[in-house]
Amino acid sequence: MTRLLVECTHVFKHPTVNSGIQRVVRNVIKQLPASAEGIECLPVVLINGQLYRVLQLAPLDTPLWNTLQTFGERLERLAHRFWQWHQRRDAQCTAKLARRGLYVGYRLTQFAVFGVPIRLIRLINRRQLLKRCSPLQHQPGDQLVLLDSSWHSDFFAHVEQLKRDGVGIIAVVYDLIPLTHPQFYDTRLVEVFSEWFDWITRTADGYMAISATVRDQVREELQRRIGAEQADKRWFDFFHLGSELDLHHSAATVEPRLKSLFAAPETVFLMVSTIEPRKNHAYLLDAFECAWAAGSTARLCIAGRIGWKCEALLERIHSHPELNRRLFMFNDLSDTSLEYAYAHASALVFPSFVEGFGLPLVEAMQRGLPAMASDIAVFREIGGDFMAYFNLQDPHNLAALIQVYQRTGQFPAARDVADWCWISWREASGQLATRSLHQVQQAPRVQARPHAHCS
Structure with a gap:
């Protein structure tokens, strides 16, 4: 049975955020079917170079550990940005000696400034981490679905290794707005998103959008970047989102x-x-x-x-x-x-x-x-x-x-x-799972309905 590994790393680390993508990720993970049409669905996170199966998405009520984890995450983001800077400079260097010097400087800085404190924090946090998730061994043929806002993450190198080990990579794309309308965002976010999209262009085997409109935009953008012949080697599909407010409680007080x-x-x-x-x-x-x-x-x-x-x-x-x-x-x-x-x-x-x-x-x-x-x-x-x-x-x-x-x-x-009649989050999760499986298995293409309305 094919395993669909649905990634939710950012929400796992920041479970109290409740807007946009975070709401989508949390609801899809909560309603993810254990299995659907020959596929096993597992929520996963990629942390510290390790793949984990999520047991509990909600955080543990331990303020000290949570504070330490937050500090560690910020330090790791800085380390990831330093890695990105090194990758750009390495690509620009043509002289062999200069590239060697750049690499040595990068490794020394990475070890002295980031490596030691990050390893120490990881050791401290691991005990708490294992209360919410458990290590998972990947297998050839697994399909990793990057559902969360992975442009914030530092697991690019890990995902690339999974791909080399035979794991398929599916990128969920919510929109291309930072690329098409950069004026609406801060410069840094536009840069980070652009680097992420370059990465999924090289890494992903398929793209799952949240609307047919975005699916078509993603296909067009890949055709523009890598040409129609290369874009045709990838697959493109979409699923629609649900509508329930999962954090609504009838006993809670209204403002x-x-x-x-x-x-x-x-x-x-x-x-x-x-x-x-x-x-x-x-x-x-x-x-x-x-x-x-x-x-x-x-x-x-x-x-x-x-x-x-x-x-x-x-x-x-x-x-x-x-x-x-x-x-x-x-x-x-x-x-x-x-x-x-x-x-x-x-x-x-x-x-x-x-x-x-x-x-x-x-x-x-x-x-x-x-x-x-x-x-x-x-x-x-x-x-x-x-x-x-x-x-x-x-x-x-x-x-x-x-x-x-x-x-x-x-x-x-x-x-x-x-x-009006619209799909639930359970149905949305089911769409994500079954449509991903159909595309991976290269099942006969069926024209998708333009809307998720009930008939």
């Missing part, structure tokens, strides 16, 4: 200020995302200011943690005359509070410039909350006729949708969200 917001009779439009330039909150404010100027009483609720490059936006929100009147912002909502917001809002608004999927859209619509979104390809793939779309070139376009919905009570989409 009181959020409850107060929804207690008022006015229509509330909800925006859920990290606050960062790509999510396009400025357009959202422009649209609602247009609607308010035209007499709308609609309220806008922005929910999401504070990200990057958003200082001007935050200043605009904090100084806005409608703040806490018709404009509200929450930066640290629990899943329980978010579930409450989805249940009581009138519609979700999502004006993102570019996405790999758009998780809040399916989270909202699966709960019966209709959604308005920017008119981009991946949202059409996910939403079909169930969503209302607006033009990002004109905030008045969204303002008009808001006013029509308020005035008529009819949501401006071709189909009713009541007829």
Whole structure:
């Protein structure tokens, strides 16, 4: 039986982070089937050059050990960046003597600055580590699925060794946005992601995207980088994401200020995302200011943690005359509070410039909350006729949708969200496993449905 080794290293090390990719990884691992159609599925991590099977994804309640582990991780990231620097310089060196000197200097620095303290911390942490996972021996024919955000990781050399030992490598790609829209990110992240993509271009046997839109983008990018002939030797597929909020607890307390917001009779439009330039909150404010100027009483609720490059936006929100009147912002909502917001809002608004999927859209619509979104390809793939779309070139376009919905009570989409049906995280995990197996076994190609809607 083929073994699918589903990697979750970053979430294993940082289990309290709960946004974007981390939410996806945690839910896929939690719902990963033990076996599916002739494949055994195992959650794994790659730590300190060793492959482990995950026994417990949640952390142990030991603050001292956790602090030491965090310090060790930071030191190892520095060591990995130093290794990357050495690789770039080594590639640029043409003189044999210079390359030898560079190598000796690298080895000495690596040993003196990083090697000794990292080994000491690893020995201390190993005892705690073995309470959450156990060593696993890889086998030829295993398939390693890089599900987590592996551009943060330092296991590239280890994965390359696994590949030489006959393990297949499958890269999960959430999006190519740092490559296609670098203006939305810090320079360092763009560099790290670009180096990672170069690496998976050389290393991966196949690519599993989170939407058909991203799958096609990945194929096109590989064709551009290595040519159509080489790209055709790889395989490309996708799976869709689920919709449950796994950290929601019915007994938990809902944020009181959020409850107060929804207690008022006015229509509330909800925006859920990290606050960062790509999510396009400025357009959202422009649209609602247009609607308010035209007499709308609609309220806008922005929910999401504070990200990057958003200082001007935050200043605009904090100084806005409608703040806490018709404009509200929450930066640290629990899943329980978010579930409450989805249940009581009138519609979700999502004006993102570019996405790999758009998780809040399916989270909202699966709960019966209709959604308005920017008119981009991946949202059409996910939403079909169930969503209302607006033009990002004109905030008045969204303002008009808001006013029509308020005035008529009819949501401006071709189909009713009541007829919507989306897959669960269990089904999403199943898609990842079975589609990966089919591709690895080179089963007859069947045209995938463009949506994951229930028929």
